[in-house]
Amino acid sequence: MERRKRKTQKLIINTFLKLLHEKTFDKITVNQLTKSADINRGTFYLHYQDKYALLEETLKDYINQMNQYCLHNKEEISHALTLAFDYLKDNYKFIEPLLRNEGYQLFQNELKSSISTFIETSDLVDLHVVSILKKKAITSTILGVIEWWLLEDELKASPSDIAAELEGIVFSIIR
Incomplete structure (x- = not known):
């Protein structure tokens, strides 16, 4: 069954x-x-329940799959970010239509939650010394880059190049 x-x-x-x-x-x-x-x-x-529940569950499934894809690489931020961008690129044909209209806000919220959880549960930095404001800045920065890459850059930049540059930005926020 x-x-x-x-x-x-x-x-x-x-x-x-x-x-x-x-x-x-x-x-x-x-x-x-x-x-x-x-x-x-x-x-x-x-x-x-309705088409809105279908949209929400579909988005959550894609974000959860991305999380599972990247979970085993929490020790190195550049590699974890590269895997996340690779996943988004590989699944762009499915994700792209979800970003329109109602799907965009849901995608943004799910992705923000996922990034926050990743930051909180990773061993990348000693989060006890990182302020809440810096954690929020890191989350917003990563989310903003993902949105730019998907919606404006249209996947032109390579995942590894974005991840490397983003790693530098994240660590500059932490310092």
């Missing part, structure tokens, strides 16, 4: 992402989604 549930959720998410490439979030209806996925509306509602 669990396997069928995961398969149906994957179908719903893939259909949702396909529709997001065709139209904006506010133009997508549950009816369109279920027709395109060839499932009943009731099946959709067994998995998601």
Whole structure:
């Protein structure tokens, strides 16, 4: 049963992402989604409360996958950041439509939370001597660079180049 549930959720998410490439979030209806996925509306509602819950869960899943991808590299900030930027680049075709409209604020909030948790749980710096203001500045800086890279630079800069420069910025904030 669990396997069928995961398969149906994957179908719903893939259909949702396909529709997001065709139209904006506010133009997508549950009816369109279920027709395109060839499932009943009731099946959709067994998995998601509404299209907003689907959007939120999809974004959270991508952020959680990125976290898992980078978790084993907390000891070296440049490498961890490179992995995060690699993940974002590899998944850009799925993430890009989620950044439009309602998805942008959710993505930003989830990413901010993820960055804060990473900073708090990593061994990169002695956080006991880093002020709350500096932690907030580091989080905002990393988030701002990610947003710039995804939305304005359109992935032109390499993940390793961004990570190396960002590492220098982070450590200059700490000092």
